[in-house]
Amino acid sequence: EAQVTQNPRYLITVTGKKLTVTCSQNMNHEYMSWYRQDPGLGLRQIYYSMNVEVTDKGDVPEGYKVSRKEKRNFPLILESPSPNQTSLYFCASSKAGTSYEQYFGPGTRLTVT
């Protein structure tokens, strides 16, 4: 089944404790992206990757890191999480090209206390 998977689905952590949210897709998509969803704000892009070893900042990159060492994986790293990073996070992937729709993972709900 074609899908985007994320782990963990739920995570409660404390301020400053480094964490990684994994994302993997099995559709051989070149493009991958991370969004965060907050009430009243919709989805905002954090980082994206056009292909292996090619990443760039989205609209809200502060406090996040990413890497793209393999085509299928695009982990999101929070080196020192803070409470304002409490949010619902989505990974997405698509074929390269602006006309293609993105496929979303199930989401990771992160709470930073």
Add this chain to the structure above:
Amino acid sequence: AQSVAQPEDQVNVAEGNPLTVKCTYSVSGNPYLFWYVQYPNRGLQFLLKYITGDNLVKGSYGFEAEFNKSQTSFHLKKPSALVSDSALYFCAVRDRGSNSGYALNFGKGTSLLVTP
């Protein structure tokens, strides 16, 4: 800059009645337009998109949307609503000439409630 507006936070409709979820957009060039649906505790699912051609686009689950260039709108419609259509709906736009990494610019979402 590109932006999307979904003017209604919530739309209520009775089952069997037609539904419309509104979306207007602003892009500097020509747009690609998308609708996604989010069910509780789930990720976003793609419904339909407008790329070019016919202004009326048909998508999944009986939904359709009409692209209106003069009004810069892309309203989502369904002739007969089902209770199971109750969900959060997002409109998204991408400037086809954009070099911002294929980023989708999302509206804030409209909650659709279909009552029996």
